[in-house]
Amino acid sequence: MASDDDKPPAAGVAEVVGRLQCRLDALPAEPAHRRIFLGTYLRTTKAVGDAIEQARFEDPDWVDAWDVRFAELYLDAHDLELAGHAVARPWRLAFDAPAELPPLLHVLLGINAHVNYDLPQALLAVISDDDFADRVLMDRRRRDHERIDAVLASRVGAEDDQLSATSAKSLLDRVLTPLNRLSSQRFLRESRQKVWHNTTELQRARAEGPDAYAVRLAELELLSAAKIADLLRPGQVLLRLAVTGFGVTLPPAQR
Numbered sequence: 001m002a003s004d005d006d007k008p009p010a011a012g013v014a015e016v017v018g019r020l021q022c023r024l025d026a027l028p029a030e031p032a033h034r035r036i037f038l039g040t041y042l043r044t045t046k047a048v049g050d051a052i053e054q055a056r057f058e059d060p061d062w063v064d065a066w067d068v069r070f071a072e073l074y075l076d077a078h079d080l081e082l083a084g085h086a087v088a089r090p091w092r093l094a095f096d097a098p099a100e101l102p103p104l105l106h107v108l109l110g111i112n113a114h115v116n117y118d119l120p121q122a123l124l125a126v127i128s129d130d131d132f133a134d135r136v137l138m139d140r141r142r143r144d145h146e147r148i149d150a151v152l153a154s155r156v157g158a159e160d161d162q163l164s165a166t167s168a169k170s171l172l173d174r175v176l177t178p179l180n181r182l183s184s185q186r187f188l189r190e191s192r193q194k195v196w197h198n199t200t201e202l203q204r205a206r207a208e209g210p211d212a213y214a215v216r217l218a219e220l221e222l223l224s225a226a227k228i229a230d231l232l233r234p235g236q237v238l239l240r241l242a243v244t245g246f247g248v249t250l251p252p253a254q255r
Helices: 013-026 034-053 062-080 090-094 103-125 133-168 171-173 175-210 211-229 237-244
Strands: none
Touching: 013 034, 013 062, 034 062, 034 103, 034 133, 062 090, 062 133, 090 103, 090 211, 103 133, 103 175, 103 211, 103 237, 133 175, 175 211, 211 237
């Protein structure tokens, strides 16, 4: 199993891509279904790196640092679980999902853990409490956060084709493909909007102290884990998510 225990944090998205590829190459045969989300995440991270190089963000250095912290949360969970250690419940449920599930569901379970649970933590890692008090700066951060939507939207068709190549689609699935792709773009955008709300809620808790933050993070972990039941319900999951939403929302803190 690959490990970064003896390495410093990744210096940029390009190095993260290399570490993700290392994990993909070293993945043991038994949890081979984990290759599905890992491959999707690798390709998406490459797309984010390309967007940074193409100057599609207002603050590319910040986006680069943010994406590194984001990826490291996944790499840590991946490595810890393979080594037999405990991981956060959304990741444990995603990793323990039956191998025979359709590839799409394995991707959605990974996105749930990584976006709904990990992403607010990654944003907090690169936005200080002082930054939150700077409205101009936070508007810039939010716009760059939203620009990721365009990168994700650009990958939906290619990722759908990739999943189709690994499993047979029913006639209904083929008929619904255009609508499913639009649904994916919609719920990815919706979930990222909720991520920004949850990041703000976690920041308020962080400002109160580590105990308050731990309570709110535990709430987010439970909400993200509970989302899995909806993902695994029978039916056209992408169309359902376009209506009901993919993201989770932290309620106001109890005072």
